[in-house]
Amino acid sequence: MIKKNVVEKTSADQEKFLALLNQKKLKFTYERRHIFEEIERLNDHFDADSLYERLKKKGYRIARDTVYRTLPLLLESGMIQKSAGAGKRDYFERVSIKGHHDHMICIQTGKIIEFHSDEIEKLQDEIAHKHGFKIIFHDHRIFGLSKEAQAASANEG
Numbered sequence: 001m002i003k004k005n006v007v008e009k010t011s012a013d014q015e016k017f018l019a020l021l022n023q024k025k026l027k028f029t030y031e032r033r034h035i036f037e038e039i040e041r042l043n044d045h046f047d048a049d050s051l052y053e054r055l056k057k058k059g060y061r062i063a064r065d066t067v068y069r070t071l072p073l074l075l076e077s078g079m080i081q082k083s084a085g086a087g088k089r090d091y092f093e094r095v096s097i098k099g100h101h102d103h104m105i106c107i108q109t110g111k112i113i114e115f116h117s118d119e120i121e122k123l124q125d126e127i128a129h130k131h132g133f134k135i136i137f138h139d140h141r142i143f144g145l146s147k148e149a150q151a152a153s154a155n156e157g
């Protein structure tokens with residue numbers, strides 16, 4: 001029987017993640033591989049605990065702490081970004097789905113407005129450069145009141 005060499009195809013996200021792990025002298029362990037692959041399958045916002053539960057249901061033996069320690073590496077590699085969701089925990093989403101964007105969150109209704117601003121991105125780069133600061137990733141969330149919440153408040157008064 002002749003074995004064919006099968007070359008595993010890697011995505012751009014995986015290449016960036018592997019490069020970061022290599023730079024930090026970390027290994028692409030069984031656990032990190034399955035965390036990475038599960039996130040690649042996700043199309044919605046997620047938090048560390050829901051990701052851990054998904055992995056556990058699939059029978060992977062991965063510690064919750066490993067999930068929590070891997071997410072900052074995936075943030076730094078640019079595969080995921082912090083997002084907004086219900087509750088006070090950190091939520092994440094894959095950058096490749098919608099591209100990088102920021103969030104406005106209504107503190108009364110929970111409504112989330114996603115937006116992208118080239119002006120804000122340029123300004124934060126200029127500010128970082130001015131201070132000799134290297135941005136690895138950022139989490140830009142603006143909290144306030146949506147139009148609906150403002151209208152409801154005005155009608156109550």
